[in-house]
Amino acid sequence: MTHDSLVFDPTDAATVNNPYPTLLALQRDDPAHWSPRLKAWVLTRYEDVRGALASDQMSVNRLEPFYKSLPPADQSRVAELIHYLSRWLVFRDPPEHTRLRKLLMTGFSARAVNALRPGIEEITDMLLDRLPRGETFDFVNEFAMQVPGLVIMDLLGVPRDQMLRLKACSDRIQLFIGSARNSPNKYDLAEAGAKEMAAFFRELIAERRIAPKDDMISTLVAARDEMDALSEDELIAAAMLVLFGGHETTTNLLAGGMFKLVSHRDQADRLRADPALARPAVEECLRLDGPSGSMARVVAVSHELHGKMLGKADRVFAMINAANQDPSVFDNPGAFDIGRTPNRHITFGFGTHFCMGSALARMEGEVVFPRVLDRYPTLRMVTEDVDWHPTMIMRGPRALPMQI
Numbered sequence: 102m103t104h105d106s107l108v109f110d111p112t113d114a115a116t117v118n119n120p121y122p123t124l125l126a127l128q129r130d131d132p133a134h135w136s137p138r139l140k141a142w143v144l145t146r147y148e149d150v151r152g153a154l155a156s157d158q159m160s161v162n163r164l165e166p167f168y169k170s171l172p173p174a175d176q177s178r179v180a181e182l183i184h185y186l187s188r189w190l191v192f193r194d195p196p197e198h199t200r201l202r203k204l205l206m207t208g209f210s211a212r213a214v215n216a217l218r219p220g221i222e223e224i225t226d227m228l229l230d231r232l233p234r235g236e237t238f239d240f241v242n243e244f245a246m247q248v249p250g251l252v253i254m255d256l257l258g259v260p261r262d263q264m265l266r267l268k269a270c271s272d273r274i275q276l277f278i279g280s281a282r283n284s285p286n287k288y289d290l291a292e293a294g295a296k297e298m299a300a301f302f303r304e305l306i307a308e309r310r311i312a313p314k315d316d317m318i319s320t321l322v323a324a325r326d327e328m329d330a331l332s333e334d335e336l337i338a339a340a341m342l343v344l345f346g347g348h349e350t351t352t353n354l355l356a357g358g359m360f361k362l363v364s365h366r367d368q369a370d371r372l373r374a375d376p377a378l379a380r381p382a383v384e385e386c387l388r389l390d391g392p393s394g395s396m397a398r399v400v401a402v403s404h405e406l407h408g409k410m411l412g413k414a415d416r417v418f419a420m421i422n423a424a425n426q427d428p429s430v431f432d433n434p435g436a437f438d439i440g441r442t443p444n445r446h447i448t449f450g451f452g453t454h455f456c457m458g459s460a461l462a463r464m465e466g467e468v469v470f471p472r473v474l475d476r477y478p479t480l481r482m483v484t485e486d487v488d489w490h491p492t493m494i495m496r497g498p499r500a501l502p503m504q505i
């Protein structure tokens with residue numbers, strides 16, 4: 102294979118829809134690949150991806166260099182958005198990260214997460230009741246997008262009827278952070294989304310300060326008051342991050358997972374026959390073509406990898422889904438096996454920034470997959486052609502036309 106054919110082009114529709122032939126070729130032949138188009142290193146082997154995610158030779162602060170590279174006119178267009186994003190712990194290195202994470206952890210106690218299970222079951226049943234019989238519907242829009250949205254509303258303590266409004270804000274912020282799409286006024290839209298979401302949370306935080314409830318916002322407000330640590334803006338930023346970080350990722354797990362299950366009838370039948378397989382099935386849906394395409398890093402200390410010099414300030418894409426198919430770690434990595442064990446996928450990241458919502462996401466999958474299959478054994482795709490989100494960071498189907 103020539104070096105040129107290994108160029109990973111995320112703007113190419115065929116690559117977006119099925120990135121694996123290219124990624125797995127890179128994994129085999131060019132594991133530290135410089136992509137001229139991305140102007141970044143692309144890492145695809147399990148050990149390298151895991152290493153990059155946890156390495157102190159890498160920084161997660163890719164926001165600041167990007168912001169500085171914008172022309173001054175564009176900088177001022179996204180000033181408020183950046184004000185909050187720069188307070189997100191995903192973009193902070195230690196010691197700021199350590200402090201923020203410790204405070205935010207108070208909101209993710211096992212008690213708080215476990216208490217959400219009955220709500221997840223109720224939401225799942227309510228949405229499944231509404232699916233039409235004998236008509237085509239979009240499983241993403243009608244179901245997979247709504248479950249995690251409503252669950253996060255419950256977790257944070259936001260009234261459920263605000264979901265569509267906040268989702269619209271989140272989608273606008275997404276134009277700035279996670280998307281290769283070039284919408285003409287994406288900066289203005291993202292800034293407006295951030296402003297509206299921040300104003301919403303500012304008001305809710307003020308209400309909870311006066312009258313606390315049993316929800317995450319109240320817990321974080323209290324964490325602030327006891328330790329005098331989270332500022333008002335950090336509280337707002339944390340609420341925005343939880344909403345943003347937990348919604349689309351879990352939507353993609355539920356949508357991508359159901360797509361795999363309905364496309365592999367034997368595996369769906371196995372799960373229906375044995376409820377104990379729910380947990381390993383979720384792990385396999387996370388691993389194989391799961392919701393984490395890649396995570397970005399910036400080289401903090403120049404170092405060599407596979408004979409290439411990764412220079413300070415170079416950008417790096419750690420390709421999680423490719424790593425999850427590394428044959429040196431996973432037997433028969435391309436096979437969808439809901440009983441796979443061990444399953445050491447790194448879909449929730451690795452090291453200091455390991456996902457704080459992993460227990461919640463796993464619980465949603467465990468409730469949803471068996472319930473959908475039990476209630477609608479005839480659920481099927483209407484077409485085999487699936488359109489995927491045009492981004493390398495998140496991985497998930499844009500729509501899933503299905504029928505019961």
Ligand code: HEM
Nearest residue numbers: 190191346347350351354392448449450454456457458462
């Ligand atoms: C299937 C669903 C999910 C996936 C695949 C996922 C994936 C990830 C990954 C890969 C990271 C590490 C980022 C990095 O290393 O740069 C991360 C971090 C994080 N996730 Fe998730 N996530 C999911 C669900 C959730 C949920 C439901 C929440 C909250 C309710 C959440 C909150 C967070 C937070 C706060 C962080 C930042 C941790 C830090 O920087 O220390 N995630 N997630």
